[in-house]
Amino acid sequence: MATIGFEEKERVAGEAFRRLSGTVDEFEGYGHPHASRVARLSEALAASFRLSPADRSTLVVAALLHDLGEMSMNRDYIKGAGPLSGAERLDLARHPIIGEQEAARAGAERGAQLLVRWHHEWWNGSGYPDALRGEQIPLEARILRVADAYAALTDARPFRAAGTEAEARKHLTLWAGLEFDPQVVRAFLALEGLPELRSYAREAPAQADAPSEPATTGGMQEDSTGRSPTVREGGEEVRNDE
């Protein structure tokens, strides 16, 4: 009786994760593929850091599934164009934990599940859900944060136009040491020639301001994949650097 080899199993699983990532993009209403782009950018960074083939493959699976939790939560506000209320922001902050559980249900290995859990952790410790800091955050999750942010910033969302490549690069530089691991940002800025680096701003010139600075409010920050450049709290703009 014929048995399926390890490589064949990997290939079949990889295809299933790719299909699932397309379903998540569709749910989000993205005009362009997001998860597969994050996966390609993450893979390029994994090569820069000379990660082992096993770690690269774990990272790619996590990149494909990183926002699976959002689809599972299926909240109307996720696709909306307006700013999130405090309660919505808190609710949305559960998506990495729900994503971890959903990744397990989808058959992703434990390492990939944990990277999904930690894809919104910040280098300076103010991310979520576990407020890990610096090298407490696995390198693969730090890579995922930068790749996810760049892909989001250079694509349009209902609440803002796509930023240019230069704007997104500047954003990464500004937030290195805060949201992003500076070493990962340095490696990212050295990448060249990848089609996934191209901004969609060329298709529809950005009319909004440059990709914005994340804001902090009520103990829960919006990061680079969030929708609001500034969040008003008591009538005042609240920013990270205040």
Ligand SMILES: [Fe+2]
């Ligand atoms: Fe996310």
